[in-house]
Amino acid sequence: MEQRHGLVCEGFPPLCPKYPWLVSQSLETDKDGTGGQFFYTIHDPLFHYQCHIPELLENRIRGCFYGWMILSNNTMWSLWNPVTSKIIQLPPMILKDGECDDINSCCLSYPPDDPSSVLLLTRAKKSTFVFCRLDRKRKRLRWMEMSYVHQLKRISGNGTLVHGLTCCDGKVFALNTDSFLAEYVIHVHIVIRDKEVVIKLQLFGGCPLHSYFLTDGYYASNYLKGYRSELFYVTVAFSEKTKKTIGAVVVFKLDMASIIKCEKLLEGLKDWDLTNMTPEEVTDEDIEDFNYITHMMWEELLDLKDAVFYVDLVRDHSVFYFPGIASEFGGYVHIRGVMGSIIHSYNFRDKTISLSDMPSQVLPTSHVSLWDCRLEGDFVDSKQEVEDKDDEIVVRRITDDVVDLNESHLLNLPFHLLEMILDHCVGVEYMNFRATCKRCHIAAPLIKWREKSALRRLSNYSVVSPWLMVVDQEQGIITCTDPMLGEKYFMKKFNERVLCNKILCSRFGWLLYYNDARALVFCNPFTGDICELPPLLNYYGRFCFSAPPTSPDCMVVGFSRSNIYIHYVAREQTWRAIHLDFGNAHPYSFPTFYGRDLYALCKEGKLSILKYMGGEDYSWEKDVSRAPTSSCTSHASHFLTKCDQNLLLVIVGFSGESVEVFKLNSTKEWEKIDGLGRHMIYISGTTCLCIEAKSPHMENKIYFPQLHSKSKRAVFYSLETCKYDTFNSKSIEEKFVRTSYEIHPHVWIEPTWS
Template sequence: MEQKHVSNDSARDQLLPLSAKYPLFVAENLGAEEDGFTDHIFFTLHDPLSKYQCQIPELLGRRIRGYYHGWVILSDHPQNVMWSLWNPVTSNMIHLPPLILKDGDSISVGQCCLLAPPDDPTSILLLTRTNKPTFVFCRLDSRRKKLIWTEIAYAEQLQKITGEDGFLSSLACCNKKLYALNVDNYFGEMVIQVNIVDKGEEVLIKLLLLGPSPFPSSYIGCDRTHFLKGSCTELFYITVAFLEGSLLGAYCFKLDMTSLRSEDIERFKDFDMTGKDVKEEVDYSDLEMSRKMWEGMVDLKDAMFFMDLAGDRSVYYRPAIASEVGGNIYIRDKMGQIMYSCNVKNNTISLSSLPSRVLPTSHVSLWECRLEDGHGEAKCTIDPKPEEDQRVVRSVTHNEVEFDGWNLLNLPVDILETIMEHCVGVEYMNFRATCKHCHLAAPLIKWSTKTSIRKLQDYSLVSPWLMVADKNQGIMTFTDPLLGNSYFNKTLELLKVDFIIHCSRFGWLLLEGYSFEGLYFFNPLTSDLRMLPEVDDVLKSLSFSAPPTSPDCMVVGFSESDDWNVFIHFVAREPSWRQLSLGVGPYSIHSPTFLGRDLYALRNEGDLIGFKDLGKEHNSWTLVEAKAPVSCCKSPAKYFLMNCDQDLLLVVVGEFGERVEVFKLDDSKQEWVKVNDVGKHTIYICGITCLCVEAKSMEMENKIYFPRLHSKNNKIVFYSLETCSYQTSHGDNIQERLRDFIGTTYHLSPHLLWIEPSWSS
């Protein structure tokens, strides 16, 4: 095997370690032979810029289709006619006969699965097809004189047990059995058990319904991709969801086959949909009970999943790797250039780029075998003798503390207590955790007291905070964008119920709660809750003009019905909602924004629609429209609308942040005019809240803050309109610079927004 080492400057002359803790990914640049580039590229997720190139003769011109029982399944590319099995440890290669299908369409071969090692008499290589409900398989028993391919249809069986036509995909071996997904079903995805019976002269395939897959309702209406993966006795189900090209997240569920009760299996053993009206005769309680067999995974610990959406949508699983890369679902996007890391426990997504040599058309898979001259794990030794310019840190006890000179800890406890009265939040907690001396000076306090609230009031005047409501962990997190400090609230009863946040303004949230059965205002800092009257429709795109404590507070929402209506409620003046028929549309709108008594919103394409004097009596309102501005974004753009003093601003951001533009509406011409700065103002944008406020600190002027954290220093990322680059800061100290969103992390939680802290009820 010819090897060539390529790395960045900091890792030069070091081989990329082949370690079970840091799994390798291999990129096959198939189709690049005409360019003279036939190398395979190996890289790791914890250091993707350091890569290892080599030519593996057994893989040249072939595509890795999967790993089973120590064997690599290979096919020629792109014809899928020549298939083979390669054992990288023994170097054995098994060449199968050419795959010649009756219709000649071998390119339609989809996924594959090796049911047992080739030396096992029951070993079968099974393939699916993407355009026909058939399996293609080859029995690998070495006692056979001749290996042949066989194609068998399963359409009739699938229609009988599900009531619909469809295809099977996402093959998975688990507990010595084979499973697949049927996604084209009225009830959602169904998990099918594929039983293969070898009768000697023939092979029989029988399908059984294991039951429905779990159904994450929060992803309804999204573009979802589904995966099955088996490991020992555990079967995993993963759903990856996109909306308008943006990754919303990934759900992972687990089913332990050894824990299934006999009644769970019997429930669907004789399930037969033939001739039934699926909407009337199916026992929905059985469906829901079967979905509850799946366990939602809230922490992968040191395990990982990887799927390549740009390739054949295969899924790979490692149960134990290094903790810094474990706990994630890694997803290569459909365009083949971005790697998403979904941390299940923290409910966050990080973006990273692939090595430059990995083409968008490359097939990327997890390398689950060793190279021929496999290197052992890289070992690092540390010289115990420190250099002269190194600092030596040693632990000390609190009983024997030596000082070279005056130190803050020389101060009496009463003076330290006086100092701590002026500290708040993270500074207080950090000081308290320093040592026993500071622990005594800073006693444990409850941040809901009047004194502590007064401190937080003064501290929060500098900027809006980024708020994340994490229902899984039961906490609300508030992050200061200037210093990056975070504050937590774990006592909110609100987190114990299901709710949707529609809008955030003036320190208040406008929510819809299923337990409360309606709309209500909620102040997360004072826990003040105010219910709104019941509305006779389902509303979306809601906003309000003033705090609910104000006599001028007006709430507006648009209906989802075919008749395009707007509902208006004056909180202090009327006991019910007004309903107005707009007579135009209907439109799918978002980002409702008040400018005085006028309401503006955006259509999905970025066009502006406005309603002047919407709250006046006699329903005398005026419709205003303006086309979206011409943007320089080459990728799909997102539009964010907000008011700035007496003007309307529109921020246009490329899909991965590669372009940011700001426009101001010329009200006289109803046209957008591009602006290069916003002066002493600061913009805060996210999906729920868009704000433009006068900066209280000079360091925050002329910047746009995003609900994203730098993946390395965990600080909030902002875009400087002066430098046209992404940065992070700690106070007035600019720390990092980024070109786009690559290298950033954002929360998956739908309860993510900017909030202007308000401490009044």
């Protein structure tokens, strides 16, 4: 494992301006008396600066507005300008209830030298603002507290709290996300009247909603951030309540300079008043008008360009923004996960999330923020130097004559031999050979891989592993990644029904998924075959099927909250429902066929069995086995699969902390095993495949849907070496660091052309 190294600095470190830098703070002095701050960048994780900046010692960075940092330490608050070194000390914040540690968010309405400047704070458990007017002419600064509960009730009906304070275009905005009707953006209008500060809440508009979050199973955290005349709304969605796995990241923008186009629509919100109204009294027309105005206001960003966001899920759910760095490092939303030790970096360009670990000196309880207090002029100059360096690349026009003279003599083969070689190439191999030289380009015409002749060539291609398949709905592209070589095969959209909203299961080269209309569909992405299933009234989570849908024995089984639904594809036109008492064991996951029985996982590795489900004398047995004793100390994920005549349970700790495999023995107890023999397991969020390895170096391994950030090969865990690795023979670190995973619907699939 590579060793981290760093430098110790007194004062500010010499930060490279093309990187986004994070600063970590610990409010307590370390045992060795060092303390201080750690500056580090995600793009060079092995290096950091350890600094002693006096102004930041025992002070926590709460935000940055107008070049001023807001610092706090319990009841003591201050403003600090790192460029001018000016400090404004505020009086101790003494609240009546004494709970000064529940401050949620903060915002500076104007620069401190403006007589109308107010430092505004919100509380996490109480519907009040805490604020301090920063007028220098006043002899004494003081804190005030004001309730906004009645104002918010008028706007949101039953909303109780606002959060996410931010400043944009000289105005202060906040979020309200706990009302019955919608989520709102609130304009916090601050008026200075002589010695009095008046704060009025006004409805500015609704929060945007992406189609990802219209489906079940997403738990979202929302953030508001302003920069100059642009207001950003960032949503981080999770696939479970624990908020350990990030399922989607979406950013919307509202430009105040162009909001005039919605001015007439926004006029209708000025009379918005939900006082004494219930959800039943709000008409469908009201909701439709409100959603239309919201849709017109916001623009979803598909590319951040050179900008970066940083979101901290650990401490106070703060969000930081930096508008521009060197282009190769822009376009990311960096998210510090709930465990506090890993950064999830979402790449807007390829829609993947890369994982990187924090420096060992940074504690999970440390405060981390994006360092964004640099002079814009300094940044522009440094960025220009980078761009000028890139401009030194010489571009020359290459003629056909030059190509003919410089071609390798190794390819001076008879033309018919080149054609024979290309007959045995498919996919990426074919395209690479075609791009080798002019002669190969002529010998290898463009092929439509959907044609029958091309499909026959693909079917003869030696497939030694399932592929990681990703469905990009926005671009209409299906991407398949070879886990051994890291090469990608792209399929353009060939049928509207192929694009899926949620993948439910993958087996035998077929996908079972919900499409955009929430209909259940089978699809073979390699042949384009489609099989639509009868509709189900509700949205269900876990499914499995026993055979390819082309087989007369194909049975599809799905779980709801109180029923199991069964459908024979070749025999029936409807679903058969079996009502069962799931009790507290729901939800079930990874249903797996084992003979005529169906096994499913419930909580923490316990099993339930549906016996003889094809007949009338079925039986339902709950908790037939106890959860196994695992060495995992963190939140763990459980996966169930069949291997020959055995049922296997795979337990994976959070971020790959540990990997263990158990076998169900004859007494229905989990027995830990040390290897898989000639088999290998492929794990994804909805599917767990166990197949016999076709090559010795692939056996006895567990493959994950994470790709190494550089080689793009799949990450696997070897049960022989008990380490993570890839097929480029360069071991990665003990956790899933420097790896990436897909945001789009993805699954492991065994290619089949029949």
